[in-house]
Amino acid sequence: MQEAGVNLVSLGIFSWSRLQPGPNEFDFEWLDRVMHLLNEGGIKVDLATATASPPPWLTHQHPEMLPTLADGARLWPGARQHYCPSSPVYREAARSLVERLSARYKDHPALVMWHVGNEYGCHVAACYCDVSAIDFRTWLRARYGSLEELNRAWGTDFWSQRYSDWEEILPPRQAPTWPNPGQCLDFLRFSSDALLACYEIERTVLSRVTPGIPITTNFMRFFKPLDYWKWAVQEDIVSDDVYQDPSEPEASSLESAMAGDLMRSLGQGRPWILLEQTTSRVNWRPVNVPKRPGQMRLWSFQAVAHGADGVMFFQWRQSRSGAEKFHSAMVPHGPVESWPAWREVVQLGAELGRLDALCGSRVPAEVAIVFDWESWWALEQPSKPSANVRALEQARAYYEHLYRANISADFAHPEADLKAYKLVLVPNLYLVSDAAAAGLAAYVSGGGRLVMSYFSGIVDPADQIRLGGYPAPFVELLGLRVEDFAPLAVGETIPVRFEAGQVATGQIWSELIRPAGAEVLARFEAGPLKGEPAVLRHTFGSGVAHYIGTTLDSIAMGALLEQARMEAGVTSVAALPPGVEAVRRQGDSGSFLFLLNHQDAEVEVEAAPGLDALTGERIEGGRLRLPAYGVAIIKEDLAEGQ
Numbered sequence: 001m002q003e004a005g006v007n008l009v010s011l012g013i014f015s016w017s018r019l020q021p022g023p024n025e026f027d028f029e030w031l032d033r034v035m036h037l038l039n040e041g042g043i044k045v046d047l048a049t050a051t052a053s054p055p056p057w058l059t060h061q062h063p064e065m066l067p068t069l070a071d072g073a074r075l076w077p078g079a080r081q082h083y084c085p086s087s088p089v090y091r092e093a094a095r096s097l098v099e100r101l102s103a104r105y106k107d108h109p110a111l112v113m114w115h116v117g118n119e120y121g122c123h124v125a126a127c128y129c130d131v132s133a134i135d136f137r138t139w140l141r142a143r144y145g146s147l148e149e150l151n152r153a154w155g156t157d158f159w160s161q162r163y164s165d166w167e168e169i170l171p172p173r174q175a176p177t178w179p180n181p182g183q184c185l186d187f188l189r190f191s192s193d194a195l196l197a198c199y200e201i202e203r204t205v206l207s208r209v210t211p212g213i214p215i216t217t218n219f220m221r222f223f224k225p226l227d228y229w230k231w232a233v234q235e236d237i238v239s240d241d242v243y244q245d246p247s248e249p250e251a252s253s254l255e256s257a258m259a260g261d262l263m264r265s266l267g268q269g270r271p272w273i274l275l276e277q278t279t280s281r282v283n284w285r286p287v288n289v290p291k292r293p294g295q296m297r298l299w300s301f302q303a304v305a306h307g308a309d310g311v312m313f314f315q316w317r318q319s320r321s322g323a324e325k326f327h328s329a330m331v332p333h334g335p336v337e338s339w340p341a342w343r344e345v346v347q348l349g350a351e352l353g354r355l356d357a358l359c360g361s362r363v364p365a366e367v368a369i370v371f372d373w374e375s376w377w378a379l380e381q382p383s384k385p386s387a388n389v390r391a392l393e394q395a396r397a398y399y400e401h402l403y404r405a406n407i408s409a410d411f412a413h414p415e416a417d418l419k420a421y422k423l424v425l426v427p428n429l430y431l432v433s434d435a436a437a438a439g440l441a442a443y444v445s446g447g448g449r450l451v452m453s454y455f456s457g458i459v460d461p462a463d464q465i466r467l468g469g470y471p472a473p474f475v476e477l478l479g480l481r482v483e484d485f486a487p488l489a490v491g492e493t494i495p496v497r498f499e500a501g502q503v504a505t506g507q508i509w510s511e512l513i514r515p516a517g518a519e520v521l522a523r524f525e526a527g528p529l530k531g532e533p534a535v536l537r538h539t540f541g542s543g544v545a546h547y548i549g550t551t552l553d554s555i556a557m558g559a560l561l562e563q564a565r566m567e568a569g570v571t572s573v574a575a576l577p578p579g580v581e582a583v584r585r586q587g588d589s590g591s592f593l594f595l596l597n598h599q600d601a602e603v604e605v606e607a608a609p610g611l612d613a614l615t616g617e618r619i620e621g622g623r624l625r626l627p628a629y630g631v632a633i634i635k636e637d638l639a640e641g642q
């Protein structure tokens with residue numbers, strides 16, 4: 001570990017059955033020994049609470065704590081995460097283990113961070129059992145107060161679903177056809193909250209016993225079942241697990257940039273930790289392609305560029321047995337010295353050790369992308385005009401252009417204060433609260449620039465249509481009204497002609513838009529909507545809002561966003577050849593420019609004068625050579641007055 005520059009170890013994540021071999025039996029001696037060894041070696045510990053995989057004795061005694069699927073099937077123990085999030089038995093057993101563990105190690109010199117649970121919800125994000133049903137009712141009572149209110153919110157007169165007693169309410173179990181959408185949406189909210197309650201139970205113990213030790217739990221990028229906006233505020237440090245697919249390097253690089261920006265945004269700009277990645281192969285794809293030499297280092301520094309202050313791995317030693325024995329690790333099954341990935345691990349460890357000055361610095365962003373879990377959940381429920389409008393794909397269709405142009409972006413909750421941003425992008429906000437709608441309008445009228453796509457502002461938080469003409473809460477802001485939706489068939493495209501003459505294509509969606517003050521920038525060119533507006537621009541107060549009524553092809557979308565960002569005065573970090581990413585972090589100890597070559601070939605780039613933070617050498621400006629998958633971090637010379 002010392003050779004690899006390891007200074008922090010996540011320890012004991014799946015060790016419950018070892019730590020507590022029976023209801024009243026505990027064995028901490030082995031953990032004492034490991035903690036001691038690490039401490040002696042100058043290595044700190046991110047100690048896991050070990051609650052992600054209940055031991056066999058617990059589920060044997062309490063089979064009622066096992067999770068149940070929507071169709072009533074109960075999941076058996078034998079893998080991991082086999083617990084119902086609402087189970088009082090699970091919650092109490094977890095709490096009591098955490099009491100013991102924290103009492104034992106509270107003063108241990110190696111302890112610097114707590115790792116609560118592990119990847120909450122990754123296998124079991126919701127449980128439909130009777131215990132969950134009771135918990136769901138309690139949650140609903142708190143939300144609605146009265147049954148009348150619940151009936152109103154869920155629109156239960158439709159299909160004769162009116163409830164006359166709380167006891168009649170169930171999780172949305174497998175039914176003949178679509179369960180009530182309000183019930184489904186609330187169950188998603190409840191399920192995220194139920195897991196959050198499990199986390200909170202442990203956090204409460206830890207913050208009492210070790211008030212100074214920061215607490216994290218590892219996120220999984222854009223993980224749909226958990227509303228990370230709600231989770232992140234309960235964490236001292238946001239952390240993430242990223243497993244790129246080396247067989248799709250370009251998409252992987254884009255997605256990890258996007259995930260990094262999300263993690264930073266979840267922590268309100270604070271540095272985060274890349275808590276898990278792997279040196280080479282995973283074991284859970286149908287085919288597990290290894291990372292190419294250099295890719296692990298590149299993707300590690302990419303996380304740092306997007307705001308991570310720590311880079312960690314799953315796992316230290318590749319296991320000999322168990323379900324993950326073909327998952328790569330820092331130390332392989334075979335000889336370590338001859339394994340190229342080990343050399344890369346050692347190099348990375350040494351390099352990260354030279355970057356202390358970077359810690360605590362921030363990634364300045366002038367653009368915000370509005371992203372919301374509740375809207376995501378509601379949008380992707382069945383029975384919509386088109387099942388092909390997907391929240392993450394919509395967000396990605398915007399994000400990719402910023403990424404390629406080296407423009408840093410934050411993600412923002414729809415109700416966030418957006419004043420600090422020059423440009424706000426709303427790829428899709430199907431569900432919108434009154435507060436969010438008012439906030440977006442106030443942002444634009446106060447001088448902000450906004451770009452919004454179709455099927456936004458359609459429902460309220462109860463998933464009820466906002467009446468008065470679509471998109472009701474944005475009609476004034478956008479200066480238009482949508483009279484009807486005309487989704488496109490799979491594979492169908494529609495030509496879109498811009499006023500300046502260029503012809504683009506739209507896919508997934510089209511709609512009949514009536515301008516009411518907005519200027520038309522482009523029109524549909526064929527079909528029943530021929531001649532009708534497709535892209536519009538509206539001056540609202542002192543700001544400007546763009547509206548896009550289809551999914552434009554990538555070139556047209558890129559051009560539109562470039563236009564919007566030029567008008568908004570948004571700057572790019574650097575203009576570089578395709579496949580080379582530039583991100584800037586700034587802090588008290590200076591400005592750091594990351595240049596990341598995602599290509600399998602050497603490139604030459606324009607470089608500003610500064611100090612190479614990895615080699616300590618001076619860069620006098622001019623041309624800089626970046627090898628395939630190469631990285632440069634330049635501590636920039638600041639001009640007078642900067």
Ligand code: GLA
Nearest residue numbers: 118119241243276282314327
């Ligand atoms: C997740 C889990 C780890 C391990 C890896 C495998 O990150 O947290 O325990 O299963 O996936 O990729």
